Amino acid sequence: MFNGYGSTILDGAWLTVQLALFSMAVAIGLGLLGAAFRLSPLKWLALMGETYATVIRGIPDLVLILLIFYGGQDLVNRIAPLVGYEDYIDINPFVAGVGTLGFIYGAYLSETFRGAFMAIPKGQGEAGMAYGMSPLRVFFRILVPQMVRLAIPGVTNNWLVLVKATALISLVGLQDMMARAKSAGDATREPFTYILLAAAIYLALTSVSLLALRYLERRYSVGVKAMEI
Amino acid sequence: MLFDYNVVIDSLPLYFGGVLVTLKLLVISLALGLVAAVPLAMMRVSKQPLINFPAWLYTYVIRGTPMLVQLYLLYYGLAQFEAVRESAIWPYLSNATFCACLAFAINTSAYSAEILAGSLKATPHGEIEAAKAMGMSRAKLYRRILLPSALRRALPQYSNEVIMMLHTTSLASVVTLIDITGAAKTVNSQYYLPFEAYITAGLFYLVLTFVLVRLFKLGERRWLAYLAPRKH
Numbered sequence: 001m002f003n004g005y006g007s008t009i010l011d012g013a014w015l016t017v018q019l020a021l022f023s024m025a026v027a028i029g030l031g032l033l034g035a036a037f038r039l040s041p042l043k044w045l046a047l048m049g050e051t052y053a054t055v056i057r058g059i060p061d062l063v064l065i066l067l068i069f070y071g072g073q074d075l076v077n078r079i080a081p082l083v084g085y086e087d088y089i090d091i092n093p094f095v096a097g098v099g100t101l102g103f104i105y106g107a108y109l110s111e112t113f114r115g116a117f118m119a120i121p122k123g124q125g126e127a128g129m130a131y132g133m134s135p136l137r138v139f140f141r142i143l144v145p146q147m148v149r150l151a152i153p154g155v156t157n158n159w160l161v162l163v164k165a166t167a168l169i170s171l172v173g174l175q176d177m178m179a180r181a182k183s184a185g186d187a188t189r190e191p192f193t194y195i196l197l198a199a200a201i202y203l204a205l206t207s208v209s210l211l212a213l214r215y216l217e218r219r220y221s222v223g224v225k226a227m228e229i
Numbered sequence: 230m231l232f233d234y235n236v237v238i239d240s241l242p243l244y245f246g247g248v249l250v251t252l253k254l255l256v257i258s259l260a261l262g263l264v265a266a267v268p269l270a271m272m273r274v275s276k277q278p279l280i281n282f283p284a285w286l287y288t289y290v291i292r293g294t295p296m297l298v299q300l301y302l303l304y305y306g307l308a309q310f311e312a313v314r315e316s317a318i319w320p321y322l323s324n325a326t327f328c329a330c331l332a333f334a335i336n337t338s339a340y341s342a343e344i345l346a347g348s349l350k351a352t353p354h355g356e357i358e359a360a361k362a363m364g365m366s367r368a369k370l371y372r373r374i375l376l377p378s379a380l381r382r383a384l385p386q387y388s389n390e391v392i393m394m395l396h397t398t399s400l401a402s403v404v405t406l407i408d409i410t411g412a413a414k415t416v417n418s419q420y421y422l423p424f425e426a427y428i429t430a431g432l433f434y435l436v437l438t439f440v441l442v443r444l445f446k447l448g449e450r451r452w453l454a455y456l457a458p459r460k461h
Contacts, residue, residue: 058438059431060396062403063410067431070423164295171297171403178297185305192306199294199302206293 005184005194012177013201019097019176020163020205026102027162028155031109036139038114049110056107061165068100069093069172097169105162112154116147149220156213160206167202177201233422237429240416244433247412251437254398254408257330259391262337269342270379271371274349284342291339296397299336304328304404329401337394344390348383349375381452388445392438399434409433 002009037049056064073091080089120143128138170179181198185191272284291299307313307322321327352375360374402411413430417423450457 055435058435060399060410060434062396062399063413063427063430063434066410066413066417067423067427070417071427074423160293167295167297178295182301182305185309190309192302192309195298195301195306199298202295202298203290203293 002184002194002197003188005180005188006197009177009180009184009194009197009201012175012180013205015094015175016163016166016177017205019094019101019166019169019174020159022098023101023105023166024159024162026098027105027109027158030102030106031113032144034106034110035113035117038110039117053107053110056104057111061101061104062168062171064104065097065100065168065172068103069096072096093169093172093174096172097166097174101162101165101169104165105158108158108161109155112151112158113147115154116150117143119150120146149217149224152213152217152220156210156217159209159213163205163209164202232428233420233425236416236420236422237425240412240426240429243407243412243415244409244429247407247409247430248433248437250401250406250408250411251395251398254326254329254333254401254406255391255395258333258337258398259394261330261334262341262394265334265338266341266345267376269338270345270349273342273346288339288343291336292343296332296336296400297403300329300332300400300404303332325401325404325406329398329404329406333394333397333401336397337390340390340393341387344383344386345379348379348386351382352378382456384445384449384453388442388449391441391445395437395441396434 034049034052037045038053040046040049069091073089073096076089076091080086124142124146125138128142129135133141166176167178170176170182173179177198181194182191185194188194269284269287272280273288275281303322304325313319313322356374356378357370360370365373398408399410401408402414405411407415409430413426416429417426420426
């Protein structure tokens with residue numbers, strides 16, 4: 001089927017999934033860090049977190065991807081000779097993609113996590129402190145587990161947007177599903193067929209994610225009473 | 230040199246031209262998208278499956294696939310079909326501006342429809358009951374009560390969608406248009422200064438984003454004044 005391009009595109013789909021998963025892991029890490037910064041009582045830390053979230057969310061993904069990919073490459077090669085490295089360094093597009101998407105969606109997630117942390121009753125953290133836990137322990141033992149439930153809807157949204165944003169990495173040369181579908185379409189002069197195939201796979205990915213995250217939401221809400229208005 | 234200001238200053242006219250293209254794309258696609266979103270949202274709140282389902286499918290498919298795929302399908306994909314190439318609309322479909330506007334409008338119509346449908350569903354019961362008690366027909370109920378009220382209450386969420394669309398228009402640079410991102414690409418390929426080129430583009434987008442956010446805040450103060458928390 002698909003003139004033998006079917007398997008190539010499926011390989012690309014796997015790469016897309018990997019790209020999305022790794023980026024999401026980086027984004028969750030950065031998002032937690034960003035949220036912790038923004039909620040910090042230290043003014044300069046809060047300001048740093050605030051700047052990160054505002055600036056990144058104010059610039060299109062595509063511009064940030066081009067900036068970090070080409071600009072980052074440029075920067076690395078300007079700095080490398082200074083530390084005595086002479087060869088030209090080519091950044092791997094997959095690594096660059098994970099870093100870039102993680103960095104961008106970390107900003108969006110920091111907003112989600114911040115809102116979720118703020119929705120936890122103050123007494124919870126105070127009780128932890130009263131038991132003599134260190135602030136870090138309160139953060140990871142008391143706040144994070146409760147935050148997860150509140151953050152799931154926001155995380156779901158961000159994950160879906162992230163999966164779709166992975167297609168942009170094809171523009172900086174990663175041979176993901178989008179790039180492969182495009183070149184298969186060009187080679188066979190049937191672009192519609194192959195791009196539509198890619199669209200169907202993206203739709204399948206987002207649909208599966210929706211179902212999985214709905215299950216997760218139900219699991220994390222087990223201890224919470226649903227209120228019918 | 231750490232940052233080449235001269236290149237940026239020399240290319241400013243190119244960037245300002247890009248701002249115009251970006252704004253043109255944004256305004257056209259938002260206008261078309263909103264016009265399509267109103268009937269779609271009305272379909273989405275319908276209880277009849279035959280009316281609701283097509284609108285649900287449309288918004289589900291559009292929201293479940295990347296914008297880039299939709300743009301490629303329209304701009305590169307349609308050329309595959311002989312019938313399209315020989316039809317009267319082909320001169321339009323082979324035009325990058327037209328394709329970009331159409332793709333963006335389709336995309337935003339799906340998101341706006343969902344926002345508006347949510348807002349319609351959240352209409353206070355009393356407003357509808359009062360309208361019915363006044364003997365309004367369904368059409369008049371929508372025209373006088375539901376839509377004006379729902380469009381207002383959708384404003385905060387719709388402002389997010391507008392910002393997202395501003396960012397989405399950067400994809401126009403992929404189909405050869407010289408919007409802000411396209412200008413940055415041109416500058417980069419002329420001088421090979423990716424840092425300068427894209428940081429300048431980013432600043433332009435940041436400024437536009439802030440202006441839009443501010444405008445929507447003003448709009449909310451004007452049209453949502455009755456929902457604002459009491460000051461005293």
